[in-house]
Amino acid sequence: MQSKISEKSIVNEFVKLGKNVKIGNFCVIEGSKEKPIIIGDNVEIGNYCCIKPGVKLSDNVVLGNYVNLGSFIEIGKNSKIWHYCNIFGKEKEPTTIGENTQIGGYSEIKYACKIGNNCRFQSFVFVAEYVTMEDYVFVGPGVSFAVDKHPTAEKALEGKWELGEILVKKHAVIGSEAVINPDVVIGKGSIIGAGSVVTKNTEDYGVYVGVPAKKVGMRSDDKYKKNFGMPK
Numbered sequence: 001m002q003s004k005i006s007e008k009s010i011v012n013e014f015v016k017l018g019k020n021v022k023i024g025n026f027c028v029i030e031g032s033k034e035k036p037i038i039i040g041d042n043v044e045i046g047n048y049c050c051i052k053p054g055v056k057l058s059d060n061v062v063l064g065n066y067v068n069l070g071s072f073i074e075i076g077k078n079s080k081i082w083h084y085c086n087i088f089g090k091e092k093e094p095t096t097i098g099e100n101t102q103i104g105g106y107s108e109i110k111y112a113c114k115i116g117n118n119c120r121f122q123s124f125v126f127v128a129e130y131v132t133m134e135d136y137v138f139v140g141p142g143v144s145f146a147v148d149k150h151p152t153a154e155k156a157l158e159g160k161w162e163l164g165e166i167l168v169k170k171h172a173v174i175g176s177e178a179v180i181n182p183d184v185v186i187g188k189g190s191i192i193g194a195g196s197v198v199t200k201n202t203e204d205y206g207v208y209v210g211v212p213a214k215k216v217g218m219r220s221d222d223k224y225k226k227n228f229g230m231p232k
Helices: 153-158 222-228
Strands: 015-017 037-039 073-075 095-097 131-133 166-168 184-186 206-209 214-218
Touching (some): 214 222
């Protein structure tokens, strides 16, 4: 099928379009000769979106309105990025989002992040640099992943960050408004309660709540297993 591109949008010659692509009003999608933009089949792009060089959107990706994709981002097939999201990448530190993953509106993902397949983000999630999430991770609304160990305005202005890393393993569940601190590993299938502040690694299938977060049980316990189940 023929693609449908609004006459009110800018799509330059360095954008490779698949079949049946739909692009809404007032979008700016400008690749470069060295860094083309590749858009797969059946991709839908909303209004007022901005896509920078070096981006790859696989088949069936959906972008909501006002989505900003910086350079060097790859989004897997069937994934959805909802309204007002900002996602960034760098040539040597790209950001990748897997297949069938949804990123809730008003979320921001910095460069050098890796988000797996079948993940679900709710709205207003902040993901700082060097965060890796494996498959089937659930992230509640307002969650923050913070990797700057000792932030100050002066360090930010001078670009002298001391950044850690965060790893979230498969099937983890992170409740709304939780904060995950630098150099933390969220264990496989861990459950992090709403509003918790995680400062240390969590056990696989452990349940953690509080400030700072402390272990209160295991996902296999009847009261948690009944509501959350155990991953296969």
